[in-house]
Amino acid sequence: MRSNRVGWLMLAPTIAILGIFGIVPFLYVLYVAFHQWNPFGANPYMIYNGADNFRRLVFDNEFLTSIAFTLKFAFFAVVSEVILGYLLAQLFMREFPGRGLFRTIHTLPLIVAPIVVGSVWRLMTTPSIGIIPYLLKSWFGYDLNIGRDATMAFALTVIMDIWHWTPLVTLTLLAALVSLPKEPFEQAQIDGANRWQIFWHVTLPMIRPAILATVFIRLMDALRTVDEVWMLTGGGPGAATRYLGLHIWKIVFPKTDYGYGSATSIIVLYLTLVMCWLLYVALVARRDQKRPS
Amino acid sequence: MKHELRMGLAALAVGLMTSVMPAKADFWSDAGAKYKGVTLHGVTESTPPSNYIKDVLAPAFEKATGIKVEIETTSWDQMYDKAIKDMEAKTGIYDMVYIEQDIIYAYLARDFLVDITKSLKDDPSLKAPEYDETHFTTFANYFKNADGDLFGIPMEAFIKLYLYRTDLFNDPAIKEAFKKETGKDLVPAKTHEEYTQIAEFFTKWGKDHNLELWGTTAQAHTGHPASWYEFFESIAPTFGVYNWGIDASKNYSASVANGGTMNSDKAKAALKYWLHLRDIAPPESPASTWTEVGTTFAAGRAAQGLVYGENAAWIAADAEKSKVVGNVGVALPPLAPGVMEDAEAGKGYIGYYDGGAFGLPVTSKNKEAALLFLQYIGQDSVQGDWAVAAPRITNTATYDDPKVIEMDKKLNGYYTMLKNDGKLFAGAPPYPFHAQVREATAPIFYKILLGEVSSDDGLDQMAAAAEAELKNLGYRK
Numbered sequence: 001m002r003s004n005r006v007g008w009l010m011l012a013p014t015i016a017i018l019g020i021f022g023i024v025p026f027l028y029v030l031y032v033a034f035h036q037w038n039p040f041g042a043n044p045y046m047i048y049n050g051a052d053n054f055r056r057l058v059f060d061n062e063f064l065t066s067i068a069f070t071l072k073f074a075f076f077a078v079v080s081e082v083i084l085g086y087l088l089a090q091l092f093m094r095e096f097p098g099r100g101l102f103r104t105i106h107t108l109p110l111i112v113a114p115i116v117v118g119s120v121w122r123l124m125t126t127p128s129i130g131i132i133p134y135l136l137k138s139w140f141g142y143d144l145n146i147g148r149d150a151t152m153a154f155a156l157t158v159i160m161d162i163w164h165w166t167p168l169v170t171l172t173l174l175a176a177l178v179s180l181p182k183e184p185f186e187q188a189q190i191d192g193a194n195r196w197q198i199f200w201h202v203t204l205p206m207i208r209p210a211i212l213a214t215v216f217i218r219l220m221d222a223l224r225t226v227d228e229v230w231m232l233t234g235g236g237p238g239a240a241t242r243y244l245g246l247h248i249w250k251i252v253f254p255k256t257d258y259g260y261g262s263a264t265s266i267i268v269l270y271l272t273l274v275m276c277w278l279l280y281v282a283l284v285a286r287r288d289q290k291r292p293s
Numbered sequence: 294m295k296h297e298l299r300m301g302l303a304a305l306a307v308g309l310m311t312s313v314m315p316a317k318a319d320f321w322s323d324a325g326a327k328y329k330g331v332t333l334h335g336v337t338e339s340t341p342p343s344n345y346i347k348d349v350l351a352p353a354f355e356k357a358t359g360i361k362v363e364i365e366t367t368s369w370d371q372m373y374d375k376a377i378k379d380m381e382a383k384t385g386i387y388d389m390v391y392i393e394q395d396i397i398y399a400y401l402a403r404d405f406l407v408d409i410t411k412s413l414k415d416d417p418s419l420k421a422p423e424y425d426e427t428h429f430t431t432f433a434n435y436f437k438n439a440d441g442d443l444f445g446i447p448m449e450a451f452i453k454l455y456l457y458r459t460d461l462f463n464d465p466a467i468k469e470a471f472k473k474e475t476g477k478d479l480v481p482a483k484t485h486e487e488y489t490q491i492a493e494f495f496t497k498w499g500k501d502h503n504l505e506l507w508g509t510t511a512q513a514h515t516g517h518p519a520s521w522y523e524f525f526e527s528i529a530p531t532f533g534v535y536n537w538g539i540d541a542s543k544n545y546s547a548s549v550a551n552g553g554t555m556n557s558d559k560a561k562a563a564l565k566y567w568l569h570l571r572d573i574a575p576p577e578s579p580a581s582t583w584t585e586v587g588t589t590f591a592a593g594r595a596a597q598g599l600v601y602g603e604n605a606a607w608i609a610a611d612a613e614k615s616k617v618v619g620n621v622g623v624a625l626p627p628l629a630p631g632v633m634e635d636a637e638a639g640k641g642y643i644g645y646y647d648g649g650a651f652g653l654p655v656t657s658k659n660k661e662a663a664l665l666f667l668q669y670i671g672q673d674s675v676q677g678d679w680a681v682a683a684p685r686i687t688n689t690a691t692y693d694d695p696k697v698i699e700m701d702k703k704l705n706g707y708y709t710m711l712k713n714d715g716k717l718f719a720g721a722p723p724y725p726f727h728a729q730v731r732e733a734t735a736p737i738f739y740k741i742l743l744g745e746v747s748s749d750d751g752l753d754q755m756a757a758a759a760e761a762e763l764k765n766l767g768y769r770k
Contacts, residue, residue: 038729038765038766039381039403040399040402040403040725040726040728040729040766041726041729041765041766041767041768042766042767042768043767044402044403062736126577126580126585127576127577127579127580128505128575128576128577128589128594129577129588129592143576145576145579145580146580147513147514147515147516147577147578147579147580147581148515148579148743150743230370233516234514234516234517235516236514236515236516236517236739237515237516237579237739237742237743238515238516238736238739238740238742238743238745239736239739241516242516250732253373253374253377253378254370254373254518254728254731254732255728255729255732255733256377256728256729257729
């Protein structure tokens with residue numbers, strides 16, 4: 001009984017912070033989502049409109065397009081980051097000259113603010129003045145123009161995200177790899193397993209929790225990305241890179257449609273939770289169920 | 294005796310002057326003494342006039358009053374984001390906010406701003422002797438309410454003008470080639486046809502001579518409202534489509550069917566004209582906002598273009614940033630028949646008169662100190678150097694400042710044009726739903742730019758979207 005009180009006391013600051021900065025704003029957003037509220041409308045006050053905002057979402061082509069683009073973006077970015085991050089982590093497990101320096105340089109993008117990353121990539125990709133269009137034109141005769149080419153703009157946002165966040169994946173997986181015991185690997189070698197079999201049957205299952213945690217973090221980040229993409233493409237050309245975070249930002253800030261923006265946020269939160277849950281079920285729960293007791 | 298009397302009177306005059314002058318000169322330190330230790334926070338867009346406030350006027354004010362001023366200069370989007378959030382949530386972080394002319398109506402509708410005229414009347418001890426509202430140009434009228442009270446101190450005002458390269462337009466070989474090809478003299482265009490002809494000529498000239506030169510600029514970003522603005526504020530009016538094609542007197546109609554002009558034949562012709570120019574402009578145009586257009590012109594990549602006046606000075610005079618120093622001419626934009634007559638009669642306008650003011654949010658926690666700062670930047674005495682550093686004129690006396698007259702020569706008469714023809718230009722229409730209608734229609738506009746929808750169909754869709762948004766906002770019944 002006494003230990004319970006101490007436990008709650010220790011948890012109290014965290015619960016208070018979570019409540020003030022997490023639960024209360026969430027409840028407020030939920031409340032606003034059931035209202036029509038545009039402070040620059042003829043009636044600038046909140047008007048209760050039931051589930052109208054949610055109903056509107058179902059028929060909103062821009063929103064549906066934005067979901068499709070965001071899922072595509074998240075898929076390509078997260079999968080690439082995990083694969084690349086794992087390969088780099090394996091590389092850093094080995095001894096080679098300049099490993100420390102390379103590891104430091106490789107980690108540097110993590111400390112750059114997303115808005116700066118977006119600005120730098122914009123400078124590098126602006127037609128006529130950016131180094132990337134210049135090199136592509138000089139070497140391959142390819143005209144890179146992210147103001148016109150939707151596919152290329154999409155690809156560049158994915159590449160920028162990979163450049164920025166792969167180091168995080170590398171560091172997480174490196175920590176997981178370093179902490180693995182040597183015995184299972186030695187045992188597998190003695191049993192005659194090849195490299196692929198060792199990776200598939202030994203390494204992967206052992207670092208699965210780390211991979212999962214990384215995928216969850218990166219997936220949630222990718223689904224709400226705003227600043228970098230805003231700086232690089234502004235959501236364009238057209239709506240090709242208007243991902244959900246940016247879509248919501250445009251509804252809430254320039255358009256000041258707070259009710260509809262809140263409803264969109266709630267749905268996006270729900271989508272994120274569902275996706276993470278599906279991923280969890282697919283990768284963890286089902287496997288645990290299959291495991292013999 | 295006479296001599297002694299004269300001496301006596303002179304001594305009296307000197308005595309009076311010395312007793313009066315320090316009182317005037319010390320107004321700032323006296324008024325600021327009460328607020329010593331206060332730090333004022335302002336947020337503004339990172340533009341040359343705003344940077345001058347941050348780098349020159351704020352430190353000078355701090356020295357004169359002891360009141361610290363921190364000015365945050367950021368991007369256009371961030372500036373609005375921060376200011377509106379602060380005023381909406383009533384957090385009181387900012388004591389001064391930049392008010393672009395087009396947002397003032399929304400801010401006034403929401404009672405975000407302090408009535409500066411009334412505040413100074415209510416507390417005369419705060420009124421600076423050198424500050425006078427009547428000294429502002431007519432641009433200040435955009436920041437007044439129906440009673441004529443001022444809600445923002447004008448700090449930048451400029452027109453979006455037609456810049457052209459004098460070195461190219463005066464080059465004998467080019468002139469001869471143009472004459473040979475078109476049968477006309479190469480002079481700044483007065484009509485859209487002439488402008489197009491010149492643009493096509495220079496784009497071809499650049500290609501034929503392997504030069505990084507194109508015939509025109511185009512602010513045609515495919516994902517940023519800059520392109521939307523270029524069309525509705527700078528191109529459409531030159532075809533006779535005013536106020537974005539929305540008629541407030543006809544139940545806020547945008548479509549021709551309901552009495553608007555957003556999808557009128559004139560608007561459709563204007564869009565086709567501009568899209569053609571975009572196609573013969575430098576390749577960076579689909580990724581260009583107002584900033585990149587200035588940079589493109591300064592890099593010598595365009596023979597002519599519509600450029601915001603705030604960039605005109607550095608393009609024409611700053612050799613560290615511009616490759617076309619001394620080679621920049623200014624002219625009025627090309628017009629369709631009847632548009633100039635409309636503008637002169639006050640029924641229309643020929644282009645965009647842009648600018649902004651510094652306002653005082655009602656949520657500020659340091660209103661009195663902020664009022665002092667706003668008056669400081671509104672004085673005639675600080676305007677001359679400011680106008681030279683950044684091409685903006687907000688006080689009528691500034692036109693006669695010797696430094697400004699000298700600068701005007703370097704800019705080939707930009708200030709003279711602002712003074713004489715500024716009345717032909719207009720700011721954004723007085724809509725409190727500015728950003729809302731823009732954001733409702735811009736996605737369709739981007740589709741037009743990408744060719745996903747034809748310009749005619751796109752304008753029809755935009756008119757319908759504008760009306761739907763206005764209905765949703767409660768303005769359209």
